[in-house]
Amino acid sequence: MSSYPLLSLAIWIPIFVGLFVLAVSGLAKSWHPRGLALFGALAGLTVTLPLYTGFDIASAAIQFEEFSPWIPHFNVFYRLGVDGISMWFIILNSLITVLVVLAGWKIERQAAQYYAAFLIMSGLMNGIFSALDGALFYVFFEASLIPLYLIIGVWGGSNRVYAALKFFLYTLLGSLLFLVALLYLFFQSGHSFDLLVWRDLPLTLTEQTWIFFAFLLAFAVKVPMFPVHTWLPDAHVEAPTGGSVVLAAIALKLGAYGLIRFSLPITPDASQTFAGLMIALSLIAVVYIGLVALMQTDMKKLVAYSSIAHMGFVTLGFFLFSELGVEGALVQMISHGFVSGAMFLCIGVLYDRMHSRQIADYGGVINTMPKFAVFFMLFAMANAGLPATSGFVGEFMVILAAVGFNFWIAAAAASTLVFGAAYTLWMYKRVIFGAVANEHVQALSDISRREFFILAILALCVLGMGVYPKPFTEVMHVSVQELLAHVALGKIQ
Amino acid sequence: MSQYFVLPDLLPALPELFLLFMGLVVLLVSIGKKSSAQTVAFALTQLTLLLTFVLVIRGVSSEIEYTFSNMFVRDMLADFLKALVCLTVVMTLSYSRRYLVERVAIPMGEYCALSLLATLGMMVMISANHFLPLYLGLEIMSLSLYAMTALNRNDATATEAAMKYFVLGALASGFLLYGMSLVYGVTGSLEISEIAMRTGGKLYVEGMDKTPLVFGLVFIVAGLAFKLGVVPFHMWLPDVYHGAPTAATLFIAAAPKLATFAIVIRLLVDGLLPLYEDWQSMLMLLAVLSMGFGNIVAIAQRNIKRMLAYSAIAHMGFVLLGLCCGVVAGGDQRLHAYSSSLFYMVAYLLATLAAFGLIMMLSRAGFESDRLDDFKGLNQRSPWLAVMMMMLMLSMAGIPILFGFFAKFAILSAVVAAGYYWLAVLAVIFSLVGAFYYLRLIKIMYFDEAPADALPIEVPFSTRVLFSVNSLAVVLIGVFPQNVMVMCASAFYHSYQFQPY
Numbered sequence: 001m002s003s004y005p006l007l008s009l010a011i012w013i014p015i016f017v018g019l020f021v022l023a024v025s026g027l028a029k030s031w032h033p034r035g036l037a038l039f040g041a042l043a044g045l046t047v048t049l050p051l052y053t054g055f056d057i058a059s060a061a062i063q064f065e066e067f068s069p070w071i072p073h074f075n076v077f078y079r080l081g082v083d084g085i086s087m088w089f090i091i092l093n094s095l096i097t098v099l100v101v102l103a104g105w106k107i108e109r110q111a112a113q114y115y116a117a118f119l120i121m122s123g124l125m126n127g128i129f130s131a132l133d134g135a136l137f138y139v140f141f142e143a144s145l146i147p148l149y150l151i152i153g154v155w156g157g158s159n160r161v162y163a164a165l166k167f168f169l170y171t172l173l174g175s176l177l178f179l180v181a182l183l184y185l186f187f188q189s190g191h192s193f194d195l196l197v198w199r200d201l202p203l204t205l206t207e208q209t210w211i212f213f214a215f216l217l218a219f220a221v222k223v224p225m226f227p228v229h230t231w232l233p234d235a236h237v238e239a240p241t242g243g244s245v246v247l248a249a250i251a252l253k254l255g256a257y258g259l260i261r262f263s264l265p266i267t268p269d270a271s272q273t274f275a276g277l278m279i280a281l282s283l284i285a286v287v288y289i290g291l292v293a294l295m296q297t298d299m300k301k302l303v304a305y306s307s308i309a310h311m312g313f314v315t316l317g318f319f320l321f322s323e324l325g326v327e328g329a330l331v332q333m334i335s336h337g338f339v340s341g342a343m344f345l346c347i348g349v350l351y352d353r354m355h356s357r358q359i360a361d362y363g364g365v366i367n368t369m370p371k372f373a374v375f376f377m378l379f380a381m382a383n384a385g386l387p388a389t390s391g392f393v394g395e396f397m398v399i400l401a402a403v404g405f406n407f408w409i410a411a412a413a414a415s416t417l418v419f420g421a422a423y424t425l426w427m428y429k430r431v432i433f434g435a436v437a438n439e440h441v442q443a444l445s446d447i448s449r450r451e452f453f454i455l456a457i458l459a460l461c462v463l464g465m466g467v468y469p470k471p472f473t474e475v476m477h478v479s480v481q482e483l484l485a486h487v488a489l490g491k492i493q
Numbered sequence: 494m495s496q497y498f499v500l501p502d503l504l505p506a507l508p509e510l511f512l513l514f515m516g517l518v519v520l521l522v523s524i525g526k527k528s529s530a531q532t533v534a535f536a537l538t539q540l541t542l543l544l545t546f547v548l549v550i551r552g553v554s555s556e557i558e559y560t561f562s563n564m565f566v567r568d569m570l571a572d573f574l575k576a577l578v579c580l581t582v583v584m585t586l587s588y589s590r591r592y593l594v595e596r597v598a599i600p601m602g603e604y605c606a607l608s609l610l611a612t613l614g615m616m617v618m619i620s621a622n623h624f625l626p627l628y629l630g631l632e633i634m635s636l637s638l639y640a641m642t643a644l645n646r647n648d649a650t651a652t653e654a655a656m657k658y659f660v661l662g663a664l665a666s667g668f669l670l671y672g673m674s675l676v677y678g679v680t681g682s683l684e685i686s687e688i689a690m691r692t693g694g695k696l697y698v699e700g701m702d703k704t705p706l707v708f709g710l711v712f713i714v715a716g717l718a719f720k721l722g723v724v725p726f727h728m729w730l731p732d733v734y735h736g737a738p739t740a741a742t743l744f745i746a747a748a749p750k751l752a753t754f755a756i757v758i759r760l761l762v763d764g765l766l767p768l769y770e771d772w773q774s775m776l777m778l779l780a781v782l783s784m785g786f787g788n789i790v791a792i793a794q795r796n797i798k799r800m801l802a803y804s805a806i807a808h809m810g811f812v813l814l815g816l817c818c819g820v821v822a823g824g825d826q827r828l829h830a831y832s833s834s835l836f837y838m839v840a841y842l843l844a845t846l847a848a849f850g851l852i853m854m855l856s857r858a859g860f861e862s863d864r865l866d867d868f869k870g871l872n873q874r875s876p877w878l879a880v881m882m883m884m885l886m887l888s889m890a891g892i893p894i895l896f897g898f899f900a901k902f903a904i905l906s907a908v909v910a911a912g913y914y915w916l917a918v919l920a921v922i923f924s925l926v927g928a929f930y931y932l933r934l935i936k937i938m939y940f941d942e943a944p945a946d947a948l949p950i951e952v953p954f955s956t957r958v959l960f961s962v963n964s965l966a967v968v969l970i971g972v973f974p975q976n977v978m979v980m981c982a983s984a985f986y987h988s989y990q991f992q993p994y
Contacts, residue, residue, distance in 0.1 A: 072975060150935075
């Protein structure tokens with residue numbers, strides 16, 4: 001195991017490079033900061049790789065732990081660490097940051113601020129996934145709203161102000177009640193913000209219920225779960241490509257991660273009591289939102305709704321309380337990070353050329369962009385859950401777990417294979433195949449080397465994970481087992 | 494030495510005496526009509542305030558000292574607040590300098606002298622252990638502030654604001670005096686620590702009916718609420734903030750809140766703690782109303798000074814929230830609740846200073862830059878000022894990792910410790926409402942395009958540095974809040990270690 005504070009580096013390298021980019025650009029106006037930003041993102045990715053190579057998969061304990069006092073007055077500690085559940089998300093996040101910087105290579109308008117926002121957000125996200133102190137988690141969790149708010153608002157589309165505000169206020173509402181719950185736990189546990197202390201803190205069912213719902217509000221908005229999902233399509237549609245990618249690939253994972261890091265271990269009995277509600281909401285997301293996605297005429301909106309449906313799978317997997325289900329959900333989260341990120345990048349490629357997201361404006365793109373069409377095909381298939389792509393693994397595991405739980409739940413969940421294929425492939429058909437629709441499509445040029453490189457990396461991830469998911473599942477295994485044992489035991493004596 | 498007259502120990506009051514003397518000197522200097530006299534007056538004022546700050550710091554000790562026949566008290570809390578008041582006024586005047594120079598109608602010398610006298614009043618309020626000096630300090634401060642508001646006498650809105658401020662302020666003082674006289678009638682004492690003992694004795698030992706005391710308390714709380722500017726006694730605040738010259742607005746918005754906070758502590762916590770059940774429920778009502786009304790009405794404002802006025806109302810609601818959770822939580826948590834309020838106050842002060850500072854930096858002679866639209870596209874005109882202003886707004890909204898977040902965090906922790914969960918939820922919901930208008934200003938600065946005819950931003954280097962330091966402090970204290978938290982806490986712990994409650 002490495003002796004370097006890897007997690008701190010993963011958090012602070014991007015943040016400081018981001019601040020440095022801002023500072024330098026203030027002094028040298030004509031300088032384009034893309035090189036420095038890419039360097040920061042790559043450095044951030046490099047320091048996260050030892051997390052995988054040095055990870056002990058036989059242990060459920062917290063690894064790479066860092067511990068120092070931060071605010072002794074409130075017993076808040078700067079406490080970081082990862083277990084099998086959180087480790088992959090840090091690497092995923094750092095990888096996506098590199099791709100996002102590359103995807104925004106051509107940006108000219110306030111470029112320094114653009115890169116800085118993404119780098120700072122990347123650091124904050126790493127902080128969320130590695131924080132083991134409730135207050136520290138909260139600080140990262142809420143601070144990450146600011147860069148995303150600016151990304152949507154400054155570089156977004158025509159209705160960006162509305163979308164940015166809606167995104168911010170929606171999420172803030174949830175997280176503020178979360179804060180009250182954290183403070184309650186702080187006093188109940190004898191002045192501690194330590195997640196591991198809270199995990200073993202006995203709580204009555206009434207207390208757990210209140211805390212569970214306070215947590216749920218915060219995380220359900222982030223996931224997003226039906227019925228608090230309405231901010232997501234707006235935010236996605238208005239965000240610039242990079243913003244959509246980060247939002248879909250990373251930010252949506254925060255809610256699900258919060259559920260598994262806070263709700264399940266801290267309120268196990270309430271989680272079991274309200275599992276039925278959670279499963280119902282998840283199924284609504286899978287089925288109803290899947291149907292909604294079918295009706296979209298805007299590509300980004302379609303992928304946004306498909307994200308909600310996919311995240312429904314994640315929450316479904318968590319609340320089946322079986323190893324297969326939870327691991328499937330976690331795999332689904334990582335896979336969705338690759339796939340939805342790639343989908344938004346593909347739409348970004350088209351948007352950069354046509355300045356339209358409407359499906360109706362396209363048709364016959366394959367004639368002018370054959371290379372692009374191949375990549376888009378692969379990601380569309382992964383989005384639909386085709387075997388041998390990463391999208392299949394997680395969904396399959398969750399459906400299997402659901403069959404073991406209740407046949408009808410499994411049947412409803414499995415309907416996603418139909419709807420997912422329907423909305424994704426139908427969109428693909430309308431955009432890519434057919435005769436060339438108009439002179440704009442005729443004038444399209446195929447993807448550049450840079451775009452090829454970005455999409456190729458994601459394609460490798462999607463295929464690799466689909467064919468050989470073991471590196472992902474073996475890391476989670478022990479941690480998930482331990483978590484489920486804890487949940488089964490409960491807290492009420 | 495005569496047995497009838499003993500010279501009181503002047504040492505604890507040395508900063509006040511120095512300030513009084515220098516205030517008169519500045520007044521004399523400012524008589525000079527030449528502009529150099531005005532410059533000298535300004536420099537002398539700043540020097541005086543810094544020296545007063547040094548005197549206060551030198552006198553810090555954890556002992557509690559009384560002088561002037563127990564009318565005047567010097568404890569850690571007083572030292573902390575006085576030091577803060579001095580610094581706040583120094584910063585206020587530094588921000589205001591160019592603003593005042595450009596507006597020739599406002600005489601700089603008089604403005605400085607009045608500032609010093611107002612500061613003196615605040616310091617007397619902070620150290621008052623007796624109703625008389627408390628009221629004396631309050632009136633010294635208030636009358637100076639009325640005059641500062643009205644100094645630009647040809648400006649109709651400023652005059653109107655001053656008139657409103659004066660009439661309502663006088664009414665509030667009357668309330669306060671009436672309440673004090675009722676308390677005096679029951680307890681027979683004007684000395685605050687004596688009153689605490691006698692009310693405790695009368696209520697708990699003699700079993701006296703507390704109605705007359707509560708009757709007095711109502712008037713005292715109403716008077717304090719007027720001075721603090723909380724709903725429903727807030728009516729003067731938006732008009733005064735809006736109408737007064739921005740320099741005076743900043744002055745009113747900053748240091749006097751601290752002094753008022755001090756007398757709230759002195760009167761309610763020191764003096765009337767036996768009646769805590771009554772005043773806590775009153776403060777709770779005021780707090781909820783202020784947070785709700787302030788945050789909601791702020792949304793409708795198009796003028797940034799008015800917006801900040803309503804935001805100040807909401808912030809004072811938050812401060813009261815900490816105060817009304819003190820005794821319920823009991824033990825150490827009681828002092829924790831009060832120190833949270835103080836901590837919140839510091840967060841409010843830093844953000845307010847810089848925010849009004851920026852308004853003055855963007856203004857010109859004949860252009861007040863006080864509409865929200867004047868901030869359009871600030872990010873394109875000056876990214877640095879915009880990013881700092883964004884930090885200030887986010888701090889006021891209570892977003893991590895800024896000072897304002899930990900201020901809200903501390904207050905909410907006190908509320909939760911007291912078991913008022915519904916109150917915490919209400920506070921949180923109103924914070925959410927508040928976040929809207931702070932975000933809107935960020936939207937205006939970042940998402941909107943700058944108008945083509947926007948004036949170039951010319952800010953003197955020194956002001957720019959001050960603003961940057963001030964705003965960065967908001968960020969840095971947010972990242973490392975421990976020291977300031979401990980300072981606020983120790984101010985209370987050392988001042989209340991011998992209290993019987």
